[in-house]
Amino acid sequence: MCTLLTDISMVLANTSRCVQGTEEERRGWNRPGVCGLNNSGNSCYLNAVLQCLCSTVPLVEHLLNQETRKDCRVAEIFVGLLEDMWLGRSSSCAPVEAKSVLCSILPQFNNYLQQDAQELLLSLLNTLHDNLKKVRKSLSVCLQDSTIVSHLFEGQLSYRTLCMHCNYQTHSTQTFTVLSIPIPPAIIKCSLEQDCLSLFFERTVLTGGEQMLCSVCGLRRETGVLTCLEKPPEILMLHLKRFGRKGKNQVKLRTNVAFSMKLDLTPFVSSSVQSTSYSSYRLYAVVNHAGHLNMGHYTALCHNALSQTWHSFDDLVVREVQDSLVQSPNAYLLLYSRKRFQKPKIHGLGAL
Numbered sequence: 215m216c217t218l219l220t221d222i223s224m225v226l227a228n229t230s231r232c233v234q235g236t237e238e239e240r241r242g243w244n245r246p247g248v249c250g251l252n253n254s255g256n257s258c259y260l261n262a263v264l265q266c267l268c269s270t271v272p273l274v275e276h277l278l279n280q281e282t283r284k285d286c287r288v289a290e291i292f293v294g295l296l297e298d299m300w301l302g303r304s305s306s307c308a309p310v311e312a313k314s315v316l317c318s319i320l321p322q323f324n325n326y327l328q329q330d331a332q333e334l335l336l337s338l339l340n341t342l343h344d345n346l347k348k349v350r351k352s353l354s355v356c357l358q359d360s361t362i363v364s365h366l367f368e369g370q371l372s373y374r375t376l377c378m379h380c381n382y383q384t385h386s387t388q389t390f391t392v393l394s395i396p397i398p399p400a401i402i403k404c405s406l407e408q409d410c411l412s413l414f415f416e417r418t419v420l421t422g423g424e425q426m427l428c429s430v431c432g433l434r435r436e437t438g439v440l441t442c443l444e445k446p447p448e449i450l451m452l453h454l455k456r457f458g459r460k461g462k463n464q465v466k467l468r469t470n471v472a473f474s475m476k477l478d479l480t481p482f483v484s485s486s487v488q489s490t491s492y493s494s495y496r497l498y499a500v501v502n503h504a505g506h507l508n509m510g511h512y513t514a515l516c517h518n519a520l521s522q523t524w525h526s527f528d529d530l531v532v533r534e535v536q537d538s539l540v541q542s543p544n545a546y547l548l549l550y551s552r553k554r555f556q557k558p559k560i561h562g563l564g565a566l
């Protein structure tokens with residue numbers, strides 16, 4: 215995982231508790247894992263990301279497992295919030311404590327500005343990973359660096375480079391948590407698989423200032439680079455690069471990226487692992503960004519594994535939606551799972 219962030223123990227330990235809903239709210243639906251989140255001032259990006267994590271069943275199951283809960287003091291706030299969202303009796307929560315603790319450990323989010331949901335998602339997962347690792351090491355449970363976060367979200371890319379002058383080849387790998395996928399410029403509509411992912415994985419030739427140093431030639435040479443998926447992750451998170459630069463100005467690409475409920479990454483998987491690696495995915499959450507660059511609004515669409523239906527989450531406003539409405543021209547983050555989520559095994563859920 216990436217950077218080590220400071221003490222999430224506070225963040226995750228003070229995570230919010232559900233506010234008592236109004237009588238109307240209490241009479242409203244009470245679907246486990248379907249819970250609106252109060253906006254504490256431009257915090258729609260946080261709410262949208264929290265909804266996605268709340269619908270990531272293997273993560274929720276692990277964190278709400280009795281044993282983990284006992285050990286995982288550091289993640290208490292986050293766990294407390296998940297607990298309210300899955301086991302609470304209110305149709306909404308106010309993640310105020312979650313936000314304040316988050317701001318204390320991740321100062322870049324300590325303001326009322328619109329923030330990038332992708333950066334938050336990555337920071338939140340890194341923080342959770344680092345803290346879970348720290349707790350496990352302090353308990354001497356396990357000296358390995360893997361946690362539920364790396365186990366679920368981490369994948370690996372492989373890069374093969376070729377010196378165009380002497381044909382010398384190199385091979386390297388890099389782990390990733392989120393894949394940032396380019397959107398082809400100057401088009402109104404495109405396909406996630408055929409356009410965006412193909413562009414990300416297409417063979418490129420680095421020229422001019424981008425040339426790489428060839429250790430055989432001892433000079434910078436034109437370099438062919440082939441990117442492949444070496445290890446497909448359990449949970450694949452795709453970030454559509456809508457925010458970019460045009461000259462001096464920051465711009466948002468409004469391209470309608472068509473995606474489907476199923477995604478097959480087999481064409482992009484490294485040939486050395488293709489036969490052993492299962493790379494077919496099912497969509498379970500989407501973060502949408504509507505509006506302008508700095509004045510937009512984030513919402514989420516998440517599949518609930520218990521009711522087997524999709525819901526749209528716009529802060530406190532929650533609606534059940536048809537599968538056909540999940541496709542949106544505002545899609546910004548797409549979360550796919552290799553396995554179809556089963557009914558969550560959470561202690562106390564059966565009693566509801």
Ligand SMILES: [Zn+2]
Pocket residue numbers: 377378379380381382428429430431432435
């Ligand atoms: Zn060379």
